[in-house]
Amino acid sequence: MAIILGFLFILAAVFGSYLMGNGKMEIILHALPLEGTAILGGAIGAMIIGNSMLVVKKGLKALGGAFKGPKFKKQDYIDLLKIMYELVKVAKQKGLIALEPHIENPHESEIFQKYPKIAHDHFAAEFICDTFRMITMSLEDPYQIEDHMQKQLDKHHHEALEGPHVYQNMADGLPAIGIVAAVLGVVKTMASIDAEVVILGEMIGGALVGTFFGVFMAYCLVGPLANKMTQIAEEESLYYNIIRDVMVGYLHGQAVQVALETGRGGIPSHLQPTFLELEEQLNAI
16 A cells, blocks of 8 residues: 555656646657557566566565565564474473474474464475474584574575565666667657657657656656565565574573573564563463
């Protein structure tokens, strides 16, 4: 909704000021279909050429995510801390062998079943299970495991940013593609150089619509959308960082509550539960 309202505000400000200056919308509306087809077609074609279909699909998914907003809410962060609490408690109290049924078959685990959003998040579930699995294989050096987890997080974050990069690259190219469309309009105008001045003026004005549309789309729509997608990807990456923070705290021998407090500190401020809120949730388990 915020994206739509913002775009409507842009349209009102840009074209409202144009009309207030006695600008004629007829020239823009007449030229926009052809100029827009050339510019958007060129931008989409360049996107397809410059990216694999997998990355293009990620771009489409990221576009949908920009309108929905970050997928993790406050309760999702609390649930992540709760499942880490339960798993670490099992490891501390019953030993790593007792963890194996949960990490080998998370979809059948009674712990994971309490938190379906985590169980169905492929990366989160695999990240938790694979790390615990490494520990059960006697790799208990917290520094080695932290390094391994960080590499996994970096890879996942890099892949999450591929979608936003598609649109940022498109935004970078749109002004130049607009110039291409404008040049074609000028070529068309020069072919009619013997026409009346009024007609030539309209044709040149129509050609300049290409430059305007390319710059407008780059800086008023596509660029801001790419920035919004990047912000969402950055925020969502903090969710997975919490898993690393709690696991490293556990491997360093911290009490479960201390490790969870480290994880709580990594939650975005506007979604972060208070210490008492988290304690109440843990006591209810």
